[in-house]
Amino acid sequence: MVLSVSAALLLGTLVVLLWRHAGLRPWHAAVCILFGFLLASTTLAPHIAAAVRYVARLPSGINL
Numbered sequence: 733m734v735l736s737v738s739a740a741l742l743l744g745t746l747v748v749l750l751w752r753h754a755g756l757r758p759w760h761a762a763v764c765i766l767f768g769f770l771l772a773s774t775t776l777a778p779h780i781a782a783a784v785r786y787v788a789r790l791p792s793g794i795n796l
Contacts, residue, residue, distance in 0.1 A: 739784060 747764075750756040771777065 739788070 747756070747761055751758075751761065771780070
């Protein structure tokens, strides 16, 4: 069975959990979001996307 979940959904859930249980302040989250938007417009964006795709495909290569 293949399960496909958006990385944005997973990261959003992580932010909500950190906000509720680890003391993440709203302005901390806002800074992280702004940093993400700015980082997406740099020349590193394709490399970061490739690394995320690579990490996401790692579990599919594991045979249990």
